[in-house]
Amino acid sequence: LAGVVSRRPEIPFYSAVTGRPVVAGELDAGYWFRNLAEPVLFGRVTESLLADGHDLFVEASPHPVLGAAVQETAEAAGRSDAVVVGTLRREEGGGERFL
Numbered sequence: 001l002a003g004v005v006s007r008r009p010e011i012p013f014y015s016a017v018t019g020r021p022v023v024a025g026e027l028d029a030g031y032w033f034r035n036l037a038e039p040v041l042f043g044r045v046t047e048s049l050l051a052d053g054h055d056l057f058v059e060a061s062p063h064p065v066l067g068a069a070v071q072e073t074a075e076a077a078g079r080s081d082a083v084v085v086g087t088l089r090r091e092e093g094g095g096e097r098f099l
Contacts, residue, residue: 012052019044021052042066046073050082057084060098064088 008024015022017034019041049057050073057074059067064086074082087098 014045014049016040016042016045020048042069043073046070047077050074050077050079055079055082057082059084059086060088061086062088063090 006025006027009022012021014020015026015031017031017038017040018026022031046057046069057067057070059070067084067086070084071082074080074084088094089097
């Protein structure tokens with residue numbers, strides 16, 4: 001992997017490690033270690049996304065449990081325009097449900 005170089009993403013990637021968008025070169029081995037070892041800053045990153053104008057959140061999970069937390073965070077931030085949708089449910093659907 002010596003030739004692999006970290007660069008700034010073309011699509012903003014908000015980190016649950018830092019609570020903000022990643023910067024060029026940040027996604028190194030140390031970052032991924034922190035990702036495993038430190039608490040997830042889910043609330044903080046959701047607040048950052050809302051503050052930066054994002055208003056559509058898609059939970060891609062077979063057991064959606066974070067959608068309610070995102071909705072609560074949006075409401076607390078005064079963002080009643082934010083929309084949160086789930087994609088899948090355990091034991092229900094698959095590709096068709098996701099679409």
